[in-house]
Amino acid sequence: MNNTIVSYLSQFESYKGLLESFSSMFGEAGPGLLTFLVFLIGCILVVTVLATIGGLGTYAERKISADMQARMGPNRVGPYGLLQFLADGVKMFLKEDLIPNKADKFIFGLAPLLALVGVFGTLAVLPFSSGFTLANLNVGVFYLIGIGSLVGVAIFLGGYASNSKWSMLGGMRGASQIISYEIPVVLSLMAIVLMSGSLNFGGLVGAQGGLPQEWFIFHNPFTFIGFFVFFIGALAETNRAPFDLPEAESELVSGYHTEYSGMRFAFFALAEYIEVFVVCGVGAAAFLGGYNVPLNLGGEGILGQVLQILVFFGKTLALYYLVIMIRWTYPRLRVDQLMTLCWKYLTPMAIFNLIGCALWIYLLDGKSVWDMLAAFVGSMGTGGGH
Amino acid sequence: MEATYSLDVYTPVVILLFLGAITVVAALLLGKLVRPHNPSESKNTPYECGEQPVGSAWSFFNMRFYVIGLIFIIFDVESALMFPVAVVFKKMNEIGRGGLVLVEIMIFLSVLISGIAYCWRKGDLDWVKSYVPGKDTSNK
Amino acid sequence: MDNVIFIISALLTVTGALCVLLTKNVMHACVYLLTCLLGVAGLYVTLGADFVAATQLAVYVGGVVILMVFAVMLTGGPTSQSSNKFGIVKVPMMGNAKTYIIGIISAVIFALMAYKVLSRIIISIQAGELPAFTETVEKIGFMLVTDHVLAFEISSVLLLGALVGAAIIARPRRGV
Helix, strand or coil, X not given: CCCXXXXXXXXXXXXXXXXHHHHHHHHHHHHHHHHHHHHHHHHHXXXXXXXXXXXXXXXXXXXXXXXXXXXXXXXXXXXXXXXXXXXXXXXXXXXXXXXXXXXXXHHHHHHHHHHHHHHHHHHCCCCCCCCCCCECCCCHXXXXXXXXXHHHHXXXXXXXXCCCHHHHHHHHHHHHHHHHHHHHHHHHHHHHHHHHCCCCHHHHHHCCCCCXXXXXXXXXXXXXXXXXXXXXXXXXXXXXCCCCHHHCHHHHCCHHHCCCCHHHHHHHHHHHHHHHHHHHHHHHHHHCCXXXXXXXXXXXXXXXXXXXXXXXXXXXXXXXXXXXXXXCCCCCCCHHHXXXXXXXXXXXXXXXXXXXXXXXXXXXXXXCHHHHHHHHHHHHHHHHHC | CCCCCCHHHHHHHHHHHHHHHHXXXXXXXXXXXXXXCCCCXXXXXXXXXXXXXXXXXCCCCCHHHHHHHHHHHHHHHHXXXXXXXXXXXXXXXXXXXXXXXXXXXXXXXXXXXXXXXXXXXXXXXXXXXXXXXXXXXXXX | CHHHHHHHXXXXXXXXXXXXXXXXXXXXXXXXXXXXXXHHHHXXXXXXXXHHHHHHHHHHHHHHHHHHHHHHHHCCCCCCCCCCCCCCCCCCCCCCHHHHHHHHHHHHHHHHHHHHHHHHHHHHCCCCCCCCCCCHHHHHHHHHHXXXXXXXXXXXXXXXXXXXXXXXXXXXXXXX
């Protein structure tokens, strides 16, 4: 069982050799130092890759929207405009740092930091592959929910600290929307926890298989509905359209980050795009089979790990594409519609799904629809043979 | 696998939280070297579509946000209690105690569902309150 | 690593709590409380209670802090001056030099007494003697559905009471 990337790597001979050389160099502190270094490298790698994906997310967003609206989109910087996000980053970096004179300067500076800290914290448990998971915490799902809720606090504080009416409205809406939609998301994840009997992501993914009929989304009707409840809730939690009320540009100028400029704004945007990726990753891990490679191709070795990472990123990016598509397809909801959808449709449905999954496990021994269909067809076949 | 408890698992969490904080602080400090800094009175005024801002934005807050917060905490605590039960449900089912746990889950959830049903019926989940002067909405 | 996590979380907790006491801005106090609660979650982790730590994160950091800032905004938010709603610009000191001296002396005496009582427990826990376990969640779950099932069910009634109470308090009243 691989709890962390270190415990995965420690299977290999070369790592053991490295461990010995570290022990001889640093004595007692050697193994601890090596563990720390591996974690540090792993974390920096994950953060870099995901920051790049977040940056490319802004590019993809514009390119896909341009495609859908028969425009060109960014096409000047780099091939196909791919480096546009770097140019944007440099521009943000060189921008003047404006703080409104009536703002609460302490909280104004703290809010982007909290947003980024919250999002980076969620990356620790994201299951990229069976070996390359930074930390497969026993309470992974619940930890992710908890640390991710820092973003909601950050959005509210950002809106509050600006002391601008638009920001304040955006922050209030953002915080109430995020906490409201957390309930259906948590409840539909709980149904999956119930199905797999595990609260860590390794267990969640391990309870599924590589082929679509082994995924939890197609396991039974309740999880099928649960996926959509989760996905809609996740869209709202990350403030993506059609739930982008906290930053609704047609009514609130820019919402909670109206007064933010330069790097501070960039961090809010980065946090949002990484959070979308994380949420898609959680959806892929919990409902779409996660990193399981179909037919277990590639085996246990390095090749298998690479394939697993590719499968995970493939599923996650497919969901990411869907999120962007939805943004440019659907009109924005009104606040009252938003709250009605959450409290009167999604939450009751999520509770219903939870009970349904529990009943399914109890009455049908947790067999999936396909298992029963196969058994039924098999019995038909033998019955017809007589 | 019986393993002694080790906090090594939490190392990445600590590192990532610090990375998040360091990234923000470092970028802002480094940016200070290259970015211009010439603030002016009108530049630092909160944006209000070109008008002079009237009063502070820190005004009284609508009560319904608070209600949402309260209901959220109740559901959060409920999920904190339900998660361990959800984790063991499958194992309890395997040793033949599934029915008992199922009944317990049903009782727990049905009490909560009755709470939601009450709020729904009384109109507390409505964002736009149907408030008619002179009519007591609490006895709808 | 154990010590590092403990020191970081203890520092977060203590500084957060101190700043909550020392700041006069209610909103800043909420933010400091957030760091304090984060630190407490870290302390739970060092004690091996990972599920309690996650609960601390989800319920307190994500829920209670948001509820608190909402509550602060319900009162109109902090004003730019350090005045309270009675119009007193300067917040009066709580007590004078004499009360502070008496307070410090009694705190020291109390700390000594507490140390005397707790010293055996404190010393008997050595570094590296943390509890050995695999998954706290499963243990909690088994306890909740077997031994403590009554508490589990009663807590749902408690939550129901809280839900209904919250709804009733927040209902718009006539003539107010």
